[in-house]
Amino acid sequence: MSEPSYRSESTPPATESGDREDHDDHGDHGDRPPPRKRQRVRLSCLECRRRKLSCDRELPCSRCLQSGTADRCEYETRPGLAPPNKLGLSQSALTGFDSRLSLPGTAGDLLLHRKDAREAERIRRLELEVAQLKGMLAKQISASVDGSTVVDQSPASIEKPETGPELEILLPSCLQVKDPGADKEVRFYRGQEFKNRYFGPHSAFIAFIELTGLCPFMKETSVEWLQPLHVHNKKDRKKRAEDREAKFRQPDPVLEVLLPSKDETDAFVSIYLDQFEQIHRIIHIPSFRRAYAKFWDPAEPRSAASTALILSILGVACCLNSQLPQKFDKMVSNTHSNAVKWIEAVDEWQNRQSQKHRRLIHYQIACLVYLAKKINTIKKKRFWKGAGAMSQDAISVALHRDPTLLNNKMSPFTQEMRRRIWATIQSYDIQAAFDFCLPTIHGTLSYDVEPPRNIDDEEFDEDSEELPPSKPTTEYTFTSYQHLSRQSLPLRLQLSKVLNAGVGELDYDQVIRYTNEINQEIDSLPSWDVNEGGDGEVAKKPLLAYTLLHIELRQYIIPLHQPFLRLRKTHSRYQYSEIIYYNAARDMVLLLDKIGQQGIRTLNFMREDSLTLAINLCSVTMLQPRGSTNMIMINSQHTLQLLEKCLGMKEDRMLRCGNNEPWSYSIMCAAAGLLETHLGTKTAEVAKAAAAERFISLHYKLLACQDPPVSSQQSQLSGGEQQQLGGNSKTTPSRTGTPFQHPPSSLTEMFNRSKSVTPFPSGSQGGGGIPLGSTPGALFGGGTTGQTVEVPGTPWWLPNSGDPSAVSQMQLPCPTEFTLESLGLNLNELWGADQFENWDGSWGGE
Known part of the structure; x- marks a missing residue:
């Protein structure tokens, strides 16, 4: 096979004989310089010459x-x-090759040669494109195996050739790369409804998915090799789902026993829907x-989850009933004790549930x-x-x-309930972080979930195909609190981060800036009609959300x-902190009192x-000097x-719950x-x-409500003592053996009783407790005998309180010997000076 030549037809190559003839014609060789040696054309491509490899000269x-360097072949x-x-x-090379052979032919032969040249060119172009795709695919597979980072060379970023659909047939199914843009769902989410799991982008599960061809390869291996050998045992998912559903519908006898009567349950459920569902949805x-x-229908099955849901609602609302005394x-x-039993039973039931197959009701119970x-x-x-x-x-x-973004099959009802549950959990965590002054997990979390829509529950249900649009914020709904609370969430998360980092890192200008941002958020809140009641079964309470x-x-x-209050004495600049501090505390008390x-x-x-x-x-007021005329002391x-x-x-709260x-x-x-001592309204x-x-x-009020009541065993007291303790009062022996006065039979009798006596009547000395004849001041180290004080009575919003002006003048009887041992308390532990020496920041209890 002759080597292709790239010479022009107008300059034919010189031959050795031609050179000799030229020399002979000129005669003497000495008169002219020797002829230049002809350089042979290098036929290998420049890339093969550089790599010192043999070249086929194509x-x-x-x-x-x-x-994979076909573009550099020159x-x-x-x-x-x-x-x-x-x-x-290639076409010019073939043309030169034909002309060099000088093959005679007709016009038809010439057209045939040109057609062959075009076909050869198209074949070579396709081979070049296939080689490029193979090289890119080999790089992508090697990068997935060794974990190296390569530039994105996915098929979406490469210009697809005209013969793209034909090229897909050349690759096996396990090596075909799926276009990531074709799937709009989040790749890190698996499951549906509430039975799902979320994975981070660098988890092992995502690494398996990113390994190109792993899942198809395992599936093909299972079909071709494991199933014929009966090694592959496929799970009966349908039967397992039916078994889980049957187990879910079974009742729980332990929870059933704790259910109160239907009338009592109805009352507690009404309290919960009336006072809590307008905040936490x-x-x-x-x-x-x-x-x-259906829960109370004997013909309907009662699942354990529905019973746990009812018991958890009872635990929320039982202490808020309006009946006093309890x-x-x-x-x-007793209501608190019942709540503890219900909550502990539901907690134990929750711990036995599967963490994989959960439903909406499980998150509601939590x-x-x-x-x-x-x-x-x-x-x-x-x-x-x-x-x-x-x-x-x-x-x-x-x-x-x-x-x-998670699953297109998720119903609109489930989507909205997921938003509400997330908003509830988020509010729990942020408030707990503020109360404990500890970080919140939401401070560094990236989230894209929308806030719950400002709509009422009657506007959608489980069968809704589309959620109604959110109402304007000026229109109050049961979801207004969650919808509006999201507006200030970024600011509250930033403030939580700042406070946990330490106030020492804050300068006063930053404090002023954050205060202004808080006031701006407050000013942006809508003002609803507080008298709005609504037409539903549960009356709307805009004042609660407000x-x-x-x-x-x-x-x-x-x-x-707070850190700048004590700096007021050194610089008048910090007077603003005193005023804004006092106003914030005052406004919150007035808001709570109004509801x-x-x-x-x-x-x-x-x-x-x-x-x-x-x-x-008390703190901000006691920092003011006595006799000052500033706003705080004037008020x-x-x-x-x-x-x-x-x-x-x-x-x-204590009369309803105790705890x-x-x-x-x-x-x-x-x-x-x-504070009264500091203001001078009372002596120490x-x-x-x-x-x-x-x-x-x-605690006398608590003692009057004991169940079973305190024994009415009579004690031998002198007539003078009986007269001093008040008429027909009963006495009961304490644990120390000394009798103390039995409180009135009911709170109403106690509240309506009006008398003017010293808080601790004088008399003979009793064994243990507070000595008779001492004044209240003697309880903490002595005082003047015979002083009388006015004891603030029950607040106006307690039942049977009577005239508020008369309540403040009511006096309660005091015992011959007062001790809280019958209530399980120790005064020295509560009021002793060593109570706060080793204080760990808690207020007792677990």
Whole structure:
């Protein structure tokens, strides 16, 4: 085979004989220089010459095709020769080859040669494209195996040739790369509804999916090799699903026993729907009512999950019933004891459930159980960890991702309920982080889920094909709180991060800036008609959502400005901190008192604002010098009224729940007495007496509600003592053997009783406890004998309180010997000086 030549037809190659003839014609060789030696044309391509490899002298050559460098395959040109065309080189080479052979032919033969040339060119172009695709695919597979990072060379980023569909046939199915843009769903999400799992982008599961061809390869191997050998045992998924469904519908005898009567359950369910579902949207009210009606139908099966849901609702609402007085066992009410039993039973049932096959009702139960624990103050030191665990559980099922991006098969009802459950869990965690001053998991979390729509439950149900559009924020719905709370979420997360980082890193300009941003968020909140009732079965309470939206923003003002209160004495610049601090605490107390006037006790049980706000008001007021004419001291009498409102909220909660926590109430009583001493309205002795009298009177009310009642065994007292203790009073022996006066038979009798005596009557000395004849001031170190104090009575919003002006003058009888041992308390542990020496930051209990 002759080598192809790239010479021009106008310059034929010279021959050796021609050279000799030229030399001979010229005669003498000495007169001319010797002839220049002719250089031979290098026929290998430049790339093969560089790599010192043999070349087949094609365009592109086989070496360049194999190495994936076909675009660099070029040949050397000589001066005077036409440079080869990269795109049409093969055609010109064939043309030159035909002309060199000088084959005679007709016009038809010439057309045949041209057609063959075009076909050869098309074949070579296709071979070049196939070689490029093979090289890119080999690089992608090697990068997936060794984990290296390569530039994105996916088929979507490469210009597809005209023969693309034909090329797919050349690759096996396990090596074909799927276009990632074809699937719009989130790649890290697997499952449907609430039975799913969310994986991060670098998890092992995602690494398996990213390994090109692994899943098809395993599937083909299973079909071709394992099934014929009967090694592959396919699960009967349909039967397993039927078994799970049958197990889910079975009742739980342990939970069934704890259910109260239908009438009592109906009352508690009404309280929950009326006071809690307008804040935390946990259940869908219309669908719940239908399920609740079937729950009491004997012909309908009663699943264990539905029973657990009802018990968790009872645990939330049982202590908020309007009946007073309640029955107590020592310092714990019977309703609180029932709530503890229900919550513990549901907790045990939850721990036995599968973490893989869960439904909406399981997340609803988890949210209700956490809320019930917070209202009843059960294991309060675990609130922050419990809220964080719920957040982690929600993230693992992708509740933080927008449901429209997860699965196209998810119903609109499920999408909206996922948004509501996520908003509830998020509010739990952020508030727990603020209360404990600890970080929140949501501070560093990236989420794209939309807030719940501002719509009522009657506008959609399980069969809805499309959700209604969200209403404007000026129109109140049951979901308005969750919808509007999302607006201030970025600011609250930023403030949580700032406060946890330490206020020492904040300068005063930043504090002012954050305060202004909080006020802007507050000003942007809508003002609804607080008298709006609605036409539904549950009356709308806009004031409840309005109050909580304001409080969850104002609460951040207090810790922001607290470090600068004491700097007021050194620089007048910080006077703004005193005023904004005082105003924030005052406004929150007034908001809570306003909803208390409407009989809404939801926030009083959900939060500990009555304690913290009372301490804050006392702190900022006591920093002012006595006799000062600034705004805080001018409003000192108003501050004392605010403290009375806080004490009234705490008393109401203890009379309904008890929960064996007298620490917070005793601290509030002492703080009020300390402030009165600072203001000069009372001497130190009288203030101490008033604090002790208030504390003791509350526990007398608890003692009057004991179930079973305290024994009415008569004691031998002198006539003078009986007369001094008040007429027909009964006495009961204490654990120390000394009799003490039995309180009135009911709270109404106690509240309506009016008398003017010293808090601790004088008389003979008793064994143990407070000695007779001492004044209240002697309880903490002596005082003047015979002083009388006015004890604030029951707050106006308690039943049977009578005239509010007369309530403040009511006096409660005091025993010959007072001891709280019958209630399981120790005064020295509550009020002793060593109580706070080793204080760990908790208020007692677990």
